[in-house]
Amino acid sequence: MRIGQGIDVHAFLEPGSANHIMLGGVEISHDRGVLAHSDGDVLIHALMDALLGALGLPDIGHQFPDSDPKFSGANSMSLLASVVxxxxxxxLRIENLDATVLLEAPKLVPYREAMIQSIAQALGCEQERVGLKATTTEKLGFIGRGEGISAQVVVLLTSDPK
Ligand SMILES: [Zn+2]
Known part of the structure; x- marks a missing residue:
């Protein structure tokens, strides 16, 4: 068994800056985009760091440097494919993972199933192995003020056959 954890944060851009954000490879309607070199998928970035941590490898900043124009506007799902x-x-394969997205808005409930499906497919595991939760921070801190979004992911990998 190998355990890994990952955390990511992105700042929101001003209202009216976009019509969606990417989370878990799914387009989520929102009037504010996120400031990012890539598509800014905070959930997939935290997931990649959790996987890399479990593998004992350096983080995504090392694997896909911001300074490399190749990764400008990068689709996070294709970066995830290279980590997988x-x-x-x-x-190794996924035993399970548990993810929490911290944000004040938008509400993720309508997208939860699509996000789980997208993540399970990318990881080649059953949907039951993917835990996904969202929480606000009760108006406290930068997340509570709507200035940014964060995600935390823990993964457990196993070498056991399916
Ligand atoms: Zn990120």
């Missing part, structure tokens, strides 16, 4: 390839190479 590293997991496969190590002959």
């Amino acid at each position: 390839a590293l997991m496969d190479q190590a002959a």
Whole structure:
């Protein structure tokens, strides 16, 4: 068994700056985009860092540097695919993962199932292995003031066959 955890944060841009954000590879309607070099998918970024941590590898900033124009506007799901390839190479697979998105708005409930489906498909695991929660911070701090969004993910990998 290998455990990993990942955390990511992105700042929101001003209202009217976009019509959606990306979370878990799913388009979520929102009038504020996020400030990011890539598509700013905070949930997938935290997931990649959790996987890399479990594999004992350096973080996504090392794997996909901001300074490399190749990753400008990058689709986070395709970056995730290359991290999943590293997991496969190590002959490990997902036992389960648990993710929490911290944000004041928008509400994620209508998108929850689509996000779980998207993540499970990307990881090649059953949907039952993917835990996904969202919480506000009761108006406290930068998340509570709507200045940004954060995600935390823990993963457990196993070398046991399915
Ligand atoms: Zn990020």
